[in-house]
Amino acid sequence: MIIAVDGPAASGKGTIARALSRHYSLPHLDTGLLYRAVAAAVLKDEFDPANETDAVSACSFDDYTLDDPWLKSEEVGKAASIVSAHPLVRAALLLRQKKFAHQAGGAVLDGRDIGTVIAPDADVKLYVKATPMIRAQRRHMELRKQGILTSLDKVLNDIRARDERDAKRANSPMVPADDAAMLDTSFLSIDAAVQRAVALVEARMAAKASAAAD
Numbered sequence: 001m002i003i004a005v006d007g008p009a010a011s012g013k014g015t016i017a018r019a020l021s022r023h024y025s026l027p028h029l030d031t032g033l034l035y036r037a038v039a040a041a042v043l044k045d046e047f048d049p050a051n052e053t054d055a056v057s058a059c060s061f062d063d064y065t066l067d068d069p070w071l072k073s074e075e076v077g078k079a080a081s082i083v084s085a086h087p088l089v090r091a092a093l094l095l096r097q098k099k100f101a102h103q104a105g106g107a108v109l110d111g112r113d114i115g116t117v118i119a120p121d122a123d124v125k126l127y128v129k130a131t132p133m134i135r136a137q138r139r140h141m142e143l144r145k146q147g148i149l150t151s152l153d154k155v156l157n158d159i160r161a162r163d164e165r166d167a168k169r170a171n172s173p174m175v176p177a178d179d180a181a182m183l184d185t186s187f188l189s190i191d192a193a194v195q196r197a198v199a200l201v202e203a204r205m206a207a208k209a210s211a212a213a214d
Contacts, residue, residue: 001026001106002121003201004114007128008163008174009077010135010142012185012193016128017110019194020201024108029100031111031118032080034093036071037061039079049082052089059092074143074150074158081162084112087171094118112166115177124204126197127176130186132159 003020007013014030021028041058042049049055070076083089094117101107101119109118115125130138136156143150166174176182181200185193 001123001205002101002119003106003108004101004119004122004125004177004180005108005110005128005197006112006114006116006126006174006176006180007110008112008130008135008166009159010139011128011130012138012190013110013126013128015190016126016183016185016194016197017108020197021108023198024201026106026108027100027103028108029097029110031093031097031109031114033066033071034096035080035084035089036076037065037068038089038093039083040065040068040071040076042083043076043079049079052086055083055086056088056092058083059089074148078158078162081165085165085169085171090171112174113172115180116175117172120177123208124201125177125180126183126200127180128183128185128193128197130184132156132163134186135159 001024003026005013005017005020017030018028038055038058038061039049041061042054045058047054097109097118101109111118115122115127133156136152136159139159140150140152140155143155181204183193183196183200188196
């Protein structure tokens with residue numbers, strides 16, 4: 001079973017994808033980490049994230065770099081949003097993601113184009129969303145816990161700017177798949193959001209089984 005979980009930053013898609021991975025005993029890939037790994041390599045080499053050639057040169061990273069805590073930083077996150085807009089970067093990472101999705105037994109992947117590009121044949125597609133303000137509040141709280149002091153307004157502006165880049169990029173824009181089940185987590189607790197996600201997966205799988213029986 002392949003489960004595709006898409007959505008914007010701080011929508012809760014990563015938390016939900018990890019929970020689904022545990023619930024169904026499936027391997028999980030946060031595809032955003034791949035772009036963060038590219039961005040981190042670009043920054044370490046003091047290259048320009050906006051330069052496509054610089055970004056592409058950083059795509060051949062080892063899997064162990066995905067465990068680097070720095071990848072979760074706000075600095076790398078901003079650079080990742082920039083490098084992920086480059087068509088050649090997305091093409092370089094495409095096969096890596098497709099291979100993970102189509103491994104024996106299936107997988108859970110979260111990102112922004114899983115259901116539309118990486119695994120359009122996924123058994124279940126979820127699009128997780130929340131209002132920009134709710135997402136900014138969540139991210140702001142995360143940053144404060146990390147000891148990073150910044151204003152809520154700045155975080156909100158960053159969220160909106162990233163949404164615009166992700167939605168308007170020419171290659172693999174962030175849009176819900178036509179057959180994705182929508183999950184708005186704006187006013188849901190983590191437990192409630194996970195329960196709703198499991199219910200949506202079960203409903204989709206039941207519908208597929210019924211259709212196959214007919």
